Amino acid sequence: MKRREFVNQTIKAGILTTASLTFGKIPDLLAFTPKEYDLIAIKGGEPHLMFDQAIKSLGGMQAFVKKGDSVVVKPNIGWDVIPERAANTNPILVKRIVEHCIEVGAKDVYVFDHTCDDWNRCYSTSGIERAVKDAGGKIVPGNSERYFQEVTVSKGKRLRKTKVHELILESDVFINVPILKSHSSADLTISMKNLMGIVWDRWYWHRNDLHQCIADFASFRKPDLNIVDAYYVMTKNGPRGVSKSDVVTLKSQIVSADIVAADAAAAKLFGSEPNEIDYMKIASDMEIGEIDLSKLNINRIIL
DSSP, rough: OOOOHHHHHHHHHHOOTTOOOOOOOOOOOOSSOGGGGGGGESSSSSSHHHHHHHHHHTTTGGGGGOOOEEEEEEEEEOOSGGGGOOOOOHHHHHHHHHHHHHHOOOOEEEEEEOOOSSSHHHHHHHHHHHHHHTOOOOEOOOOOOOGGGEETTTTTTSSOEEEEEHHHOOEEEEEOOOOOHHHTTTTSHHHHHHHHBBSHHHHHHHSSOOOHHHHHHHHOOOSEEEEEEEEEEEOOSSTTSSGGGGGGEEEEEEESSOOOHHHHHHHHHTTGGGGHHHHHHHHHTSSSOOOGGGGOOOOEEEE
């Protein structure tokens, strides 16, 4: 589809105007080339189809992954529950991301999480292990301290040192794929909170000002791309959830290279104000990313 035809169809379909996702003035879509978008907000389709359109608006996966690159994809795989419970990232989305990376010539695409429940069961029940293998990626464990190396968080205020999974330190490209959901301690868990799954001692964060530690670590290794899964969204009893009654179906995604902007947009989608989520405000004050969505060029798409 030619770009102008795509834009015209997007305008006819309507821009995202739900009360919970109002990003300010709608940009003139014809005024920007795809690479000028800071963030994509898309809704109304299946996970893989939404990602196809979102990554196209950012110049394709080749804008982030080069031929021969080693890529690590970090979904939330923390819980031994099925996808419809919305505790883990949607496996259909994870599969599509891996496929895009391989199609543009990535040498290796690794997927892992330091899980909360038993890692073998989490990988299997979530559907992510099968999805990654079917796409040609490599699913790897994060259950042993021997996979983690100590690093210094130079800009950290409460979190000064931590152990990070070796794949994050060794890979060329880091793609962060959280699911949007409620969290009993952090209010919301999205992109920045998802980074707890790449460190060994997550409990240190909980004991030493969780919100500050989340923001501190976001300054260490910013993902090259953040893809927020909001197809199923857990609105209460997070992060594990209790039952399917905790979940609503929003069929949405937020995609951005800016981790703070991605979280701010996802918070709005959830119905929360970004400045009222402590770690988002702290990260903004630390100049890790942009919390003010009115300053961004946003492509809003409905399929």
